[in-house]
Amino acid sequence: MNNEKGIKIKMSENNNDYINRSKELINFIKESPTAFHVVNNFSKMLEKSGFQKINEKDKWKLKTGGRYYVTRNDSSVIAFTMPNKQNFYNFQIAAAHSDSPSFKIKENPGMIEDNNYVTLNVEKYGGMLMAPWLDRPLSVAGRVIVREDSGLKPVLVNVDRDLCVIPNLAIHMNRDVNNGIKYNPQKDMIPLFGEIASKDKFEKIIAMEAGTDADSIVSADLFLYNREVGKIWGADNEFMSAPRLDDVMCAFSCIKALTDNKENSKSVNVCAIFDNEEVGSTTKQGADSSFLYDVLSRISMCMGKDSEDFIRACASSFMLSADNAHAVHPNYKEKADPTNRPYMNKGIVIKYNANQKYTTDAISASIFKEICKKVGVEVQSYVNRSDIPGGSTLGNISNSHVSLNTVDIGLAQLAMHSPYETAGVKDTEYMIKAVKKFYETAIMADEEGIYRLIG
Structure with a gap:
């Protein structure tokens, strides 16, 4: 292929496969600006693959060989495939999360500034890098509750146009800005929506997207999102950048692996995508x-x-807790651990932490390494520098409710929690291959504690 200057870039057919998969992910992210949209689009993918939606409020009648999914709050989803045998051995679970750091629109958001501008009152959702939100095209999406004759109806909305911007202060008015600035979310991160004539338009725009009038909207869960679309770039097209790679990249990979996989004859294969990981996971x-x-x-x-059978099945089960990991940064190499240095496009990252922020131990790591080896996917290790505390993820949190052998994994990326993150173009396909093989493999331990991987 040629770039703009006519330089020929040699690209293998295999590389094209990676790029096509990355484009598929980029398109999914474009259509999924909030956790509600992520789960709605996953639901469409599942139904296209023969999964049947079931409701927590109903009595379940599951069949051997069946494929099912259930949602909670329209922002979390658990999908599973039943084995052909009723007496299954265990659960094999891949888990990720649907949410990403953003700004949530507050109640009564419209604010008039200097009798000329209309801005929107917002608050931080999750721990984000705030500076990259400035001077980008933004819009609003989420869920509204509409009053109808039949009752209160949730409706997804996405204002699919450039709607607002958080403008920077010019350097002439803050000459010291390049020496560092501490952002105040109530002052510095307020998006500009319009001029004074637009003071009553926000609710009307949201109502129009919902197909109703403003008086019929009872309540809303709305978020800002970055409108910039994902790109594949680099000297050999080896990188991709997009909003919300953490953690849609892993969630998409896990769902794809489940939908592409045939049932495991010994296990119930499960994909769990949770909301609210970025704010502590303590929601329903x-x-x-x-x-x-x-x-x-x-x-x-x-x-x-x-x-007792259920406890025995859980004791024999295994979970992949999939949430993206930090790649070594080319400009801040010293921030990485001296001996564990993951890079983009170099394989799936296994995450370790002595204080159990990650659940990986020798057993879970060795099992996952063997699974990856079976499909030729490389693995890397991530450990925080001992003098830099890191974050945690959903593996250890979910284990407080269902105790399982668990390995924390992810895909290496740069600029985590920025509204525009960067990852390797090969890594989505690596994750899909590894999780698909995980679902195909029966992980069994005998009485001597020896683990056998069958399949």
């Missing part, structure tokens, strides 16, 4: 809720297992 739809336990226990009951 987060990893620190009963959602996973409720679904697994109901599967067990539907297959005729008693309470």
Whole structure:
């Protein structure tokens, strides 16, 4: 292929496969500006692959060989495939999260400034890099509750146009800005929406997107999102940048692996995508809720297992906790651990932490390494520098409700929690291959504690 200057770039067919998969992810992200849209689009993918939606409020009647999914709060989803045998051995679970750091629109958001501008009152959702939100085209998406004759109806909305910007202060008015600035989210991060004539238009625009009038909207969960679309770039097209790679990249990979996979004859294969990981997971739809336990226990009951059988199945189960990892930064190499230095396009990252912010141990790491080896996917290690505390993820949180052998994994990326993140163009396909093989593999331990990987 040629770039703009006519330089020929040699690209293998395999590289094109990676690029096509990355483009598929970029398109999914473009159509999924909030966790509600992520789960809605996953639901469409699942139904296209023969999964049947079930409701937590209904009595479940699961069949061997069946494919099912259930949502909670429209922002979390658990999908699973039943084996052909009723007496299944265990659960094999891949988990990720649907949310990303953003700014949530507050109630009564419209503010008039200097009798000329209309701005929107927002608050931080999650721990984000604030500076990259400035001077970008932004819009608003989320969920509104509409009053209808039949009751209160949730409706997804996405104002699919450039709607607002958070403008920087000119350097002439802050000559010291390049020496560092501390951002105040109530002052510095307020988006400009319009001029004074637009003071009553925000609610009308949202209502128009919902197909109703402003008086019929009872409440809303709305967020700012970055309108810039994802790009594939680099000297040999080796990188991709897009909004919300953390953690849609892993969530998309896990869902794709499940939908592409045939049932495991010994295991119930499960994909759990939780909301609210970026704010601690302590919600009814987060990893620190009963959602996973409720679904697994109901599967067990539907297959005729008693309470002890369920505990035995969990004790034999395995989970991949998939959330992106930090790549070594080319400009800040010293921020990485001296001996564990993951890079983009170099394989899936296994994450370790002595204080159990990550759940990986020798057993879970060795099992995952063997699975990756079977499909020729390389693995890398991530450990925080000992003098730099790191974050945590959903693996250890969900394990407080359902105790499972778990390995924390992710894909290496730069600029985590920026509204425009960077990752390797090969890594989505690596994750799909590894998770698909995980779903195909029966992980069994004998009485001597020796693990056998069958499949």
